[in-house]
Amino acid sequence: MNPYIHKVDFYEPDQMGVVHHSNYIRWFETARIDALDQAGLTYAKMEEDGLFGVTLSVSCEYRRSVRFGQTVEVEPVLTDVDDRFMTIHYIVRDADSKKERATGDSKHCFVGLDGKMLSLKETDPALYDAICALIEK
Amino acid sequence: MNPYIHKVDFYEPDQMGVVHHSNYIRWFETARIDALDQAGLTYAKMEEDGLFGVTLSVSCEYRRSVRFGQTVEVEPVLTDVDDRFMTIHYIVRDADSKKERATGDSKHCFVGLDGKMLSLKETDPALYDAICALIEK
Amino acid sequence: MNPYIHKVDFYEPDQMGVVHHSNYIRWFETARIDALDQAGLTYAKMEEDGLFGVTLSVSCEYRRSVRFGQTVEVEPVLTDVDDRFMTIHYIVRDADSKKERATGDSKHCFVGLDGKMLSLKETDPALYDAICALIEK
Amino acid sequence: MNPYIHKVDFYEPDQMGVVHHSNYIRWFETARIDALDQAGLTYAKMEEDGLFGVTLSVSCEYRRSVRFGQTVEVEPVLTDVDDRFMTIHYIVRDADSKKERATGDSKHCFVGLDGKMLSLKETDPALYDAICALIEK
Numbered sequence: 021m022n023p024y025i026h027k028v029d030f031y032e033p034d035q036m037g038v039v040h041h042s043n044y045i046r047w048f049e050t051a052r053i054d055a056l057d058q059a060g061l062t063y064a065k066m067e068e069d070g071l072f073g074v075t076l077s078v079s080c081e082y083r084r085s086v087r088f089g090q091t092v093e094v095e096p097v098l099t100d101v102d103d104r105f106m107t108i109h110y111i112v113r114d115a116d117s118k119k120e121r122a123t124g125d126s127k128h129c130f131v132g133l134d135g136k137m138l139s140l141k142e143t144d145p146a147l148y149d150a151i152c153a154l155i156e157k
Numbered sequence: 158m159n160p161y162i163h164k165v166d167f168y169e170p171d172q173m174g175v176v177h178h179s180n181y182i183r184w185f186e187t188a189r190i191d192a193l194d195q196a197g198l199t200y201a202k203m204e205e206d207g208l209f210g211v212t213l214s215v216s217c218e219y220r221r222s223v224r225f226g227q228t229v230e231v232e233p234v235l236t237d238v239d240d241r242f243m244t245i246h247y248i249v250r251d252a253d254s255k256k257e258r259a260t261g262d263s264k265h266c267f268v269g270l271d272g273k274m275l276s277l278k279e280t281d282p283a284l285y286d287a288i289c290a291l292i293e294k
Numbered sequence: 295m296n297p298y299i300h301k302v303d304f305y306e307p308d309q310m311g312v313v314h315h316s317n318y319i320r321w322f323e324t325a326r327i328d329a330l331d332q333a334g335l336t337y338a339k340m341e342e343d344g345l346f347g348v349t350l351s352v353s354c355e356y357r358r359s360v361r362f363g364q365t366v367e368v369e370p371v372l373t374d375v376d377d378r379f380m381t382i383h384y385i386v387r388d389a390d391s392k393k394e395r396a397t398g399d400s401k402h403c404f405v406g407l408d409g410k411m412l413s414l415k416e417t418d419p420a421l422y423d424a425i426c427a428l429i430e431k
Numbered sequence: 432m433n434p435y436i437h438k439v440d441f442y443e444p445d446q447m448g449v450v451h452h453s454n455y456i457r458w459f460e461t462a463r464i465d466a467l468d469q470a471g472l473t474y475a476k477m478e479e480d481g482l483f484g485v486t487l488s489v490s491c492e493y494r495r496s497v498r499f500g501q502t503v504e505v506e507p508v509l510t511d512v513d514d515r516f517m518t519i520h521y522i523v524r525d526a527d528s529k530k531e532r533a534t535g536d537s538k539h540c541f542v543g544l545d546g547k548m549l550s551l552k553e554t555d556p557a558l559y560d561a562i563c564a565l566i567e568k
Binding site for chain 3: 441442444445446447448451453499
């Protein structure tokens with residue numbers, strides 16, 4: 021599984037010249053969707069099947085700033101999954117030096133078209149197994 | 158009709174210390190929705206009625222930069238409307254000095270739930286008349 | 295101290311029709327800057343004085359979604375402060391029903407123009423006392 | 432010169448399920464920075480040399496919507512350059528079908544550290560020649 025590689029966009033740093041902290045939360049999302057994609061679990065397709073991911077919580081610890089001109093890699097690590105919840109840990113590194121820039125976590129559940137939380141294990145056992153397989157790696 | 162008043166958010170300036178140009182496009186949108194709201198034409202309600210605005214084009218000319226700590230007012234002026242298209246002109250001013258910061262235009266049409274363009278005049282004559290009344294002011 | 299009132303912008307909800315979770319992190323920031331402002335501690339002025347706030351960590355728990363057409367109020371509560379760190383808790387409520395939508399926390403330090411962390415107590419005792427006064431309320 | 436390839440991020444579509452129109456303006460910026468980069472004119476380095484690009488105007492015409500799950504390519508074409516101004520045209524295409532999604536234009540000048548507009552030809556003749564060479568292709 022490859023990390024998500026992101027070249028900092030010009031509009032991402034704030035007036036202090038460092039990437040605004042809210043953007044890391046967006047990078048986490050793109051990184052987890054990219055990881056699902058690499059595992060053959062395309063999120064756009066999941067939505068077509070009426071399965072929607074919901075973000076229940078998110079957190080980020082910022083260690084060193086990131087600037088325009090730099091490239092980061094974001095590695096999402098599935099740390100916990102059961103039939104209803106999924107927790108992912110993220111490590112943001114400078115793509116060149118591999119030095120850590122930030123870490124974070126997010127917790128998710130799945131809902132159907134009606135917005136109600138559902139058991140992934142019951143609704144889509146194949147997807148559930150595929151996700152469980154990710155954690156075992 | 159009051160202009161839309163916006164205190165610059167900390168995350169809006171870029172690393173040059175001035176509001177990133179893409180944000181003006183978002184201010185235009187909030188200003189036109191706010192103006193519709195003031196005219197009693199709540200956009201959230203229009204959407205519930207299956208009427209959706211689509212942005213066909215947008216432009217902005219940046220005259221003087223805007224910084225964090227400043228407040229702008231955005232005045233949307235309906236410049237043209239027929240049964241299918243609506244054109245709006247925007248003037249962004251410093252809220253204190255009233256000096257012009259930027260101007261812009263956007264062109265819109267309306268579509269139904271099926272995504273097909275519709276005649277506002279035929280679909281919702283009352284809304285069409287209310288919008289036409291705005292231009293006559 | 296009044297909460298920060300925010301009418302949801304059209305561009306804030308994602309394709310699921312609910313405000314994208316990254317925007318709450320931005321609301322937190324605007325709410326804490328607004329609170330400082332109400333306390334007479336204008337952040338733009340602090341920056342002119344060479345004092346810059348740095349976000350060390352942020353977290354948010356999402357309880358119920360927020361949609362376009364709704365207005366939220368964000369109440370920042372200073373929960374901890376010492377000469378180097380400041381922790382703020384946030385409560386996001388629906389402005390009409392006052393029902394809780396999300397809660398969160400952020401931790402900050404201050405740096406000077408050289409980017410080095412400094413003791414607020416030593417650098418700007420008046421500001422430090424003013425911030426401490428906020429926590430006692 | 433390769434176009435800028437961008438996989439639509441989950442947070443880019445709005446509640447209508449199509450990429451919010453303000454994001455195209457950001458794609459234009461990343462595409463022009465990427466093109467300069469490919470030409471060996473790294474924008475981050477230009478900034479280190481005290482040369483800053485300023486956006487004077489921007490426009491976009493939206494032809495067909497773009498959705499999550501799709502990838503776009505953005506081709507920036509330098510259409511006009513003199514010693515003070517630079518105009519760029521953009522074509523946004525679906526990366527698979529190569530069908531046009533939007534087109535746009537932006538106009539820029541350069542300023543120094545003091546924020547004053549400068550003649551690129553006089554300030555950095557080598558850069559000016561390199562940019563002129565781009566237009567001749």
